[in-house]
Structures are given as structure tokens and as C-alpha cells.
Amino acid sequence: MSFLEALVLGLIQGLTEFLPISSSAHLRIAGEVLPSATDPGATFTAITQIGTEAAVLVYFWKDITRIIGAWFRHVTRRGLPASDPDVRMGWLIIIGTVPIVIIGFLAQEYIRSAFRSLWLVAIVLIVFGILLGLADWLGRRTRELTQLTYPHGLAYGAAQTLALVPGVSRSGATTSMGLALGYTRPAAARYAFLLAVPAVFGSGFYELLTAIREPGSSPFSYVEIAAATVVAFGVGLAVIAGLMAYISKRSFLPFVIYRLLLGGTLIVLLATGVIDPL
Numbered sequence: 332m333s334f335l336e337a338l339v340l341g342l343i344q345g346l347t348e349f350l351p352i353s354s355s356a357h358l359r360i361a362g363e364v365l366p367s368a369t370d371p372g373a374t375f376t377a378i379t380q381i382g383t384e385a386a387v388l389v390y391f392w393k394d395i396t397r398i399i400g401a402w403f404r405h406v407t408r409r410g411l412p413a414s415d416p417d418v419r420m421g422w423l424i425i426i427g428t429v430p431i432v433i434i435g436f437l438a439q440e441y442i443r444s445a446f447r448s449l450w451l452v453a454i455v456l457i458v459f460g461i462l463l464g465l466a467d468w469l470g471r472r473t474r475e476l477t478q479l480t481y482p483h484g485l486a487y488g489a490a491q492t493l494a495l496v497p498g499v500s501r502s503g504a505t506t507s508m509g510l511a512l513g514y515t516r517p518a519a520a521r522y523a524f525l526l527a528v529p530a531v532f533g534s535g536f537y538e539l540l541t542a543i544r545e546p547g548s549s550p551f552s553y554v555e556i557a558a559a560t561v562v563a564f565g566v567g568l569a570v571i572a573g574l575m576a577y578i579s580k581r582s583f584l585p586f587v588i589y590r591l592l593l594g595g596t597l598i599v600l601l602a603t604g605v606i607d608p609l
Contacts, residue, residue: 333366334555334558336366337551337555337558337559338562340358340362340365341560341561342563342566343357343358343361344357344358344376344382344563344567345382345564345567345569345570346567346570348380348502349383349524349567350574350586351500351503351586351590352503352586353455353456353494353500353590354376354380354500356452356456356593359452360593364606369550371551372443373443373447373538374542374549375549375550377531377537378538380531380534380535381531381532381535381560382561382563382564383531383563383564384531384532384535385564386563386564386568387527388528389568390572391525394525395525398417398421398424400417401415401417402418405418420479422481423479423481424529425529427485427526428491428530430488430492431488431491431494431530432533434492434495435492446496446497447497451496451498452497453498453595454498454594455496455497455498455499456498456593457590457594459507460587460589460590460591461587461591462507463503463506463583463586464587466510467510467516467583469511470512471513472510472513473513474513476514476518476521484522484526487505487523490507491505498594501527505519505523505526506519506583509523516578517575521575524571542556
């Protein structure tokens with residue numbers, strides 16, 4: 332695959348990571364329609380996600396540093412109680428990260444092979460698009476982030492594990508869970524973004540080490556992956572700001588419709604042999 336294709340995929344990663352439409356599905360599909368017609372792979376996907384998560388760090392910098400500082404003051408017994416909102420959020424992020432660490436470790440073989448089937452991608456785009464629509468429509472949207480409980484944090488974490496399958500969408504699955512539990516759209520999305528930080532950085536740096544140890548694990552060179560990651564960071568930062576402003580006033584319906592159309596189109600292309608499902 333070429334340097335230009337890496338940049339295009341980095342752009343796609345930045346545009347789609349925070350929208351509930353699955354960045355990994357878009358990278359998987361784009362890999363087939365670009366001139367090289369090659370799956371960019373789980374390694375490329377995970378490493379470029381470091382760029383988009385770096386955008387989360389920049390956008391939520393004040394929140395993240397405050398939460399980390401409060402949590403460390405609590406665990407080192409320097410005066411902050413467990414009931415402090417920032418201390419609680421620190422524990423909620425840790426608790427919510429546990430499921431994906433366990434499942435991600437145990438499902439490595441499937442993440443790199445079976446989960447990347449385009450038939451599976453098409454199906455989950457549609458199914459989880461419908462679930463997002465139902466959660467957004469039926470959810471009470473009355474709870475704020477300060478009301479997040481530990482069981483709900485764990486439920487968010489369980490939803491995040493579904494994002495190991497391309498097409499589900501990390502932000503889509505976790506936000507859907509938040510909406511189903513009765514949280515407002517901004518609250519559901521905010522915790523979803525914060526929860527993703529340790530999981531994405533962990534998987535990204537793990538895949539980076541894999542790429543260094545096994546140079547053939549990605550069709551791209553180190554330089555191409557680095558360039559794609561930088562592009563993903565810049566575009567992702569703009570998308571976060573736009574999305575947070577959008578969902579404060581509007582529903583997720585456009586994303587639901589997009590998912591259904593994309594999944595349906597992909598099924599047609601696979602069924603007619605235009606795209607190779609392997």
C-alpha cells in the first residue's frame with residue numbers, strides 16, 4: 332500500500348473514530364476500495380487510534396488531569412475521599428476498562444482474523460445502528476455524569492468490549508449503553524470518550540510493539556503509519572468539538588440512517604461479488 336493511501340486511511344480514522352459509525356469498519360472497507368485492495372489490518376487500525384485518542388487528551392485535558400490528580404491524592408491518602416466526584420470518575424474509568432482488557436487479551440486471534448470478515452462488518456453495522464436508534468429514542472436522558480454509578484460504569488465497559496468487532500463502533504456501543512441507562516446524550520458521550528483513553532492507548536502501544544517485533548504485521552511502513560496517525564490526530568480533534576456541540580441539541584438519527592445505508596450497501600456489494608469478503 333502507498334503513502335497516499337496511508338494518509339487517506341488516517342483521514343478516515345480521524346473522521347470516524349468519535350462518530351458512532353465505526354472507524355475500524357470504515358478502514359476495513361476503505362482498504363478494499365483503494366487501489367491496493369488490501370485490508371490495512373488490526374495493527375494499523377490500533378496504532379492510528381493513538382492519534383485520535385491523543386486528540387481526546389487535548390480536548391479533555393483539564394478534565395483528565397484533574398481526575399488523575401484527584402485519584403492519586405485519594406489512593407496516597409492525601410485527604411480526598413472516595414466520594415469526591417473526580418476520585419469516583421477515576422475509579423469508574425478503571426472499572427470500566429477491566430472488561431475490554433480481559434476480552435481483548437483472550438480474543439486476539441479472532442480480532443486479527445474472524446472479526447475482520449466484511450460480512451460480519453455489514454451485519455453489525457446494521458444491528459448496532461438499530462440498537463443506537465432505539466437507545467436514543469427510548470432512553471429517558473435525565474441522568475448526568477455526576478450520577479454515574481459503579482454498576483453502570485461496568486455496563487459501559489462491557490459495551491466497550493463489543494468494539495473489538497469492526498462495525499460495532501466503540502463510541503456507538505458505549506454511548507448506546509449510556510442512553511439506555513438513562514443518561515443525557517452529552518453525558519453518555521463524555522464518559523464514553525474518557526473510558527476509551529486507557530483501552531485505546533493500551534491496544535495501540537501493544538500493536539506498536541508488535542509492529543516493531545514483527546515488521547510484516549502491517550502492509551504499511553513505520554513512516555506511513557506515523558503520518559496516518561498524525562493526520563488522524565488533527566482531524567479527530569476537530570470532529571470531537573463538532574460532535575459534542577451537535578449532540579447537545581440534536582439526536583443520533585443521522586448516524587443511525589448512515590449505518591443502515593452503509594451496511595445495506597456493503598451486503599449488496601459482497602453478494603454481487605464487487606468486493607471480496609475475505
